[in-house]
Amino acid sequence: MRLGQLAGPILLAVFLAASIAQASDKCDRPKQRSIMLSEHPSDGTHTVYVKGQTLTTLRFEQPVDPSKTKLIGWEGRLEPLTVARNKVILEPIRDLNRDEGLPLVVTLMDGTEVPFLVRPHWSKKDNDWAPIPDQQIDVFKSRNSHASMHSALVDALARNDVLTEENERYRKEETSEDHALAALLASGAVAQTPFTVEDHISGKDPETEMDATVFKGKGKAAVIFRVKNLASEQSWSVQRVRLVTMHSGRDRAAAVRATVREITPGGSGVLAVVADGSAFVDDGVLTSLWLEIYRQDGLRQAFVQLDPALIAR
Structure with missing residues (x-):
């Protein structure tokens, strides 16, 4: 069982958010709103x-007046503003600092001025982090226009699909033995589970300190992560937990439970993951797994190697 970073030569007891791998398929899709x-x-x-x-x-919905469309303070931060008929294109040279906000005023050909504030994608708004940058924003003036109503319908259908998927997932989790075990582990009730401690590993980077306890069980394996957020401003949360076969790279299901949804600066939380023994089988052969933890900005925070010996009966 190993826990490691991408950059280090030894994959032991080190956590570092150094991976540029995205945390989920949704991060690979353009964010359109x-x-x-x-x-x-x-x-x-x-x-x-x-x-x-x-x-x-x-x-x-209508052409933009390029002569009256301005972005304040863009020098050294973004490429020159591009206006192409009814589109305004922003191209940051680098990530903006967390406290940066650049005023943008878009003027339409009919004289309408539309103000925006250009912020880094990790900006905090209404206590919610935005880990995915905007790639396309459709701006409508009239709720009654065909384009506006079509966009509203598409958004409503997308939200309905997400809610339907979540409800189905919650329904399955309510009766899942693995999720029940993960909940007990996260709450600290290890004695009420069939697991025994197999290994303990820990590490830290400038923003996060973690301890991981690996458990052996009868036909199942588990890991408890104890996380402390060392960052001064940004909250820490899990965007995705991925369980994947080491050699073929096939995704496997895992039960996940956490004590808190978001760990505020200076705070701590617990994340428990349970893997069924069937996850270790690849083409009829037992194989090792990578358990990967991705944080709120899509970077891989940590990974643990899980060996088939953990599920020995």
Whole structure:
């Protein structure tokens, strides 16, 4: 059982968010959303989340006036603003600092001015982190236009699909033995489970300190991660837990439970993962697994090697 980083020569007791691998398939897809303009003063300025060397396109229903469309403070941070008919294209040279916010005013040909605030994709808004940058934003003036209604319908269907998928997942988890075991482990009730401690490993980087306890069970394996957030500003959370066969790279199911959804700066939390013995079987042969933990920004925080010996009866 090993825990490691990508950059180090020895894969033992080290955690480092150094991987640029994305945490889920959703991160590989362009993030597209819609904005409906409002005349209410509190809804006047919308935030655009950008990432270094990643294009973000604002698309409007009518042409944009390039001579009256301005981005303040872009020098050294973004490429010169590009206006192409009804589109405004932003291209950051680098990631913006966490406290940076660049005012953008887009002026349409009819004289309408639309204000935005360009922020880094890890900016905090309404206590919610935005780990995925905007790649396309469709901006609508009229709720009654065909394009606006079509966009609203697409968004509603997408949200419905997500909710349906979540409800089905929750329904299955309610009756899952592995999820029940993960919940007991996360709560500290290890004595109520069939697991025994096999190994303990730990490590830290400038933003995160972790301890991992690996458990052996009857036909199952488990790992408890105790996480302390050392960052001064950003909360720590899990975007994805991935269990994959070491040689073929095939994904395997795992039960995951956490004590908190988000660990605030200076805070701590526990994450428990349970893997059934069937996950170790690849083409009829027992194989080792990689258990990978991806944090809120999509980077791989840590990984543990799980050997078939953990499920020995």
